[in-house]
Amino acid sequence: MFTTKNYMNTFLTSLDNHTEVLTNKLKEIQTYQFSPTIDLIDFVVFMDQSTFSIRMFSMDRDNNEVFKEEGSPLFAGSEEIISDVECSHISDKQLDDFYSFYEQNEEELVPKEEKAIAEWFQNCWKDVGFDTLELPSYFVFHDAFQSFDLTAWKWMEEEEKWS
Known part of the structure; x- marks a missing residue:
């Protein structure tokens, strides 16, 4: 019933459907006046099998909010x-089948989901033209070992941003 290809197509469509919401929020953030006590901004993705959220944290160099x-x-x-x-539009009747499918294919799906979300966020960031933010900014998945530096435009080890 479920295939990884169909699931990822639905996942990508869901991202596309939320592009305007994300870009509008990023445009709003461009207008913020940030406290001088902030050393960096972290955009953190929190995921589960059916949804994800992104939260912005203002941090100091000691990894404290x-x-x-x-x-x-x-x-x-x-x-x-x-x-x-x-991430997927599953009816209540299909939930058990979906969770079984997801568990069986998790090792393949999670990296694809993360890559898609990261690219989607990066494209929205570029489209907004976030050159004006003077704070170092990073994109990261919760509890991950790597962050994407939105200034240098590269993936880096999580500890590097705190040094």
Whole structure:
């Protein structure tokens, strides 16, 4: 019933359907005045088998989140960028079959999903023209060992961004 090819086509269509939401949010972020206590911005993807979300975190060089000072007009903290993006549109009757399919094909699907999300985010970032953000910015999957440097435009070991 399910195939990896059909699943990935549905997954890519879902990304395309959310492009406008993501680009509008990135355009909004361009207008933020960031606190000078922020050293970098992390865009973190949180995934499960059926949805994903991206959250922006303002961080210091010690890998600690920087929080907004009370009364300050400057941005600090974290913010949902896009939430609960459905990766597949499965009816309730198909859920058990889908989860079985996914578990059997997880080793193939997860890298393809991550590659698709990363490329989608990077393309939206480019389309918005995020050259004006003066803070180093990174794209990363939660608990991953690599981050994508949105300034140098390359993947790097997670620890490198903290040095």
